[in-house]
Amino acid sequence: MALFAIARVTFQEALRDKLLHVAAVFGALMIGFTLLLGGLSAGEDLKIIQDFGLGSINALMVLLAVFLGSRLLSRDLEQRIVYTLLSKPISRGQFLAGKFLGCSLALWALLGLLSLLFFGLLAVVTQRFEPIFLGPLALFGLEAMVMLSLTLMFTTMTSPMLSLLYSLGFYVVGHASEIIKQFGEKADAVGKALSVVIYYAMPNLETFNLKNQVVYGETFALGQWIWACSYGLSLVTVLMLLAILAFRSKELQ
Amino acid sequence: MSANRLKHSQSGFTLIEVTLAIVIGVVVIAGATVLYNQAKNGAANSAAQSKVGAAASVIEEFAAKNFGKYPDATQFTNAWVRARPDDHANSPWGGPSGDTDGVITGTALGDQNTAIAAADGNIGAIEYRVATTRTAYSVFDMQTESTKSVRNYGVWIYNGKGEGPNFVMGGK
Amino acid sequence: MRLLPTALALLVAGSCTLGSLLRWESEAASRPPGLLSVPPQTALQLGATGFRNMLADALYLRFVAYWGHQLTHGRNFHNLYPLLSAIVELDPRFLSAYQMGALALGDAGEPLKAVELLEKGAAHQPENWFFPYQTGMTLFFFHDDYLLAAKYFERAAELPGAPPEAGYFAARMYEKGERVELSIATWKAIYLGTDNPSVKEIAKRALANHGIDVPE
Numbered sequence: 001m002a003l004f005a006i007a008r009v010t011f012q013e014a015l016r017d018k019l020l021h022v023a024a025v026f027g028a029l030m031i032g033f034t035l036l037l038g039g040l041s042a043g044e045d046l047k048i049i050q051d052f053g054l055g056s057i058n059a060l061m062v063l064l065a066v067f068l069g070s071r072l073l074s075r076d077l078e079q080r081i082v083y084t085l086l087s088k089p090i091s092r093g094q095f096l097a098g099k100f101l102g103c104s105l106a107l108w109a110l111l112g113l114l115s116l117l118f119f120g121l122l123a124v125v126t127q128r129f130e131p132i133f134l135g136p137l138a139l140f141g142l143e144a145m146v147m148l149s150l151t152l153m154f155t156t157m158t159s160p161m162l163s164l165l166y167s168l169g170f171y172v173v174g175h176a177s178e179i180i181k182q183f184g185e186k187a188d189a190v191g192k193a194l195s196v197v198i199y200y201a202m203p204n205l206e207t208f209n210l211k212n213q214v215v216y217g218e219t220f221a222l223g224q225w226i227w228a229c230s231y232g233l234s235l236v237t238v239l240m241l242l243a244i245l246a247f248r249s250k251e252l253q
Numbered sequence: 254m255s256a257n258r259l260k261h262s263q264s265g266f267t268l269i270e271v272t273l274a275i276v277i278g279v280v281v282i283a284g285a286t287v288l289y290n291q292a293k294n295g296a297a298n299s300a301a302q303s304k305v306g307a308a309a310s311v312i313e314e315f316a317a318k319n320f321g322k323y324p325d326a327t328q329f330t331n332a333w334v335r336a337r338p339d340d341h342a343n344s345p346w347g348g349p350s351g352d353t354d355g356v357i358t359g360t361a362l363g364d365q366n367t368a369i370a371a372a373d374g375n376i377g378a379i380e381y382r383v384a385t386t387r388t389a390y391s392v393f394d395m396q397t398e399s400t401k402s403v404r405n406y407g408v409w410i411y412n413g414k415g416e417g418p419n420f421v422m423g424g425k
Numbered sequence: 426m427r428l429l430p431t432a433l434a435l436l437v438a439g440s441c442t443l444g445s446l447l448r449w450e451s452e453a454a455s456r457p458p459g460l461l462s463v464p465p466q467t468a469l470q471l472g473a474t475g476f477r478n479m480l481a482d483a484l485y486l487r488f489v490a491y492w493g494h495q496l497t498h499g500r501n502f503h504n505l506y507p508l509l510s511a512i513v514e515l516d517p518r519f520l521s522a523y524q525m526g527a528l529a530l531g532d533a534g535e536p537l538k539a540v541e542l543l544e545k546g547a548a549h550q551p552e553n554w555f556f557p558y559q560t561g562m563t564l565f566f567f568h569d570d571y572l573l574a575a576k577y578f579e580r581a582a583e584l585p586g587a588p589p590e591a592g593y594f595a596a597r598m599y600e601k602g603e604r605v606e607l608s609i610a611t612w613k614a615i616y617l618g619t620d621n622p623s624v625k626e627i628a629k630r631a632l633a634n635h636g637i638d639v640p641e
Contacts, residue, residue, distance in 0.1 A: 036289070037486065039293060039296070040289075040292045040293055040295075040486050040489065041296060041485070041486060041489065042296045042297070042299045042300035042303060042521075043300055043303070043521065044482075044485070044521050047482065047519075047521075048486070051479050051482045052479055055476050055479035058476070059476070171474065172471075172474050175474035176470075176471050176474055179471060180471075206475065209475045212477060212478045212516075215478060216518055267428075269428065269431075270431070273431075291490070291494065292486070292490040294493065295490035295491065295492070295493030296489045296493055297493065298492075298494070298496045298497055299490075299492050299493035299496070299525065300493075302492075302493070302496060302528065302529075302532070303524075303525055306528045306566075309566065310562060313565070313594075314590050314593070314594075316597070317590060317593035317597040318593055318627050320630070320631055320634045321597070321600070
């Protein structure tokens, strides 16, 4: 099927992308660096290693998803590849979905590599394997897919630079919506109304954030994790549908 | 001839740019190393102070169980080892706990005016740095400059009149 | 030709850096020694996004390095409480921050700020004996308020998982605060409220020390 062929090619291109290589090296360095940071913690080295390790992987996945997503379509448009492809019996929706799938696979491949490094480091420090971190790590991949689909949606409507900025802005607000609502409760009527609108309109990206609790050894309910996965997949579906709709009506020059 | 002429490449770096990048890299790494060492010393001092606070708690817990009677050297050592089974002998500044050279045998506690200081030894060839705290009874505040060589960890008990150290806990 | 823009860029960057450093040095005299700057709480809360623990850890590393450095370089402590408060607001379960923070604040002559810090933790985890226990220790070590310390130790002793030392300290604090009758009542409550033979024995000896027969 054309979608999978495009996905395969996109995946291979993404693996050859220098940005991914730099991200992988940077991620490995960051995870190694947490060992040095642990030495500065006066007895809290394990917590520092876990927090910084998970935080680095999370941040890197989100940033890479946004940067790759902003270039995914624009590069093909600049190099006129999209015209060649769309002249074949491939719908615009299939093309975009294939691009998204291929790029997502590349992100998951990077996540797998960084997760291995993280577990390796933890095994060196604690001499055991901690499976509890698998859940939060998987949600990092899902959050990256959400950010990728969001960025792709913006790319079909505006320039790559603006789509990058919008996506990062959505990320910040998506995580801070609870805090904004709390601040809004102390504000005037307009501020309060605005904070409520933001709280309900923006996607709640904190749903994918389990890293803060697993560091304290707290297990999370399977139901909570399944809910987060369902929420993520729903968001991806909605955002990709919007992206496809926008791309269908986009005039390609 | 024209076939052998190389196309002008736009992806290379000049020698000056490479040299500059190396110089900047070396400066940044040197600066980062200095900052890291400063932060490491600071963290170790904090860890020592925290251990001193824990030592004070151990002593007061003993007194609470024994109607206000403070532990002697052996009792304190035993209580300290029980309280910190994993790191009672570790130096916050790296390395194992104190050398037994120059160990001063303890005198019995029971004097209400005692303070506790934790330090790396300065007995014989061992250099030291000091962290202090106070018990409920007395304040004994002492500062020394941190030194370069940090190998050992011990706890000294001073009496409130400023005399001491009269006890060393640590060693093998 | 590529040298000229590079050289110009370096010249501008170098001048700006040098100017900033000179200005920083000239203003150094008006700054108190050992000043620690802390970002505003609102900015931290909003900027942390999904990385609250990581940011709290970064601030904790800052605190540990600063406190340790000042311990041997003048003991000029500034803004300890704002920094520690920021850490525990971002990560309310960070027990080391509370423990070391309370020790640092007490040692720096701000025991009541240490109590305030621990009360923040207690508000977040009211069933955790750690917070009233540490508060009692802080008041004992750094504020000499034995009766208030006793109340905190009593509160700690009532919470699940509390060590028996919480009760012992409550009794000892009452004694140091010259409320011997309360100390005796506390030892009696310890004796009657436990099945642990070693705890019972300690309480029995403490009561005997006060000349009190062991109650039936």
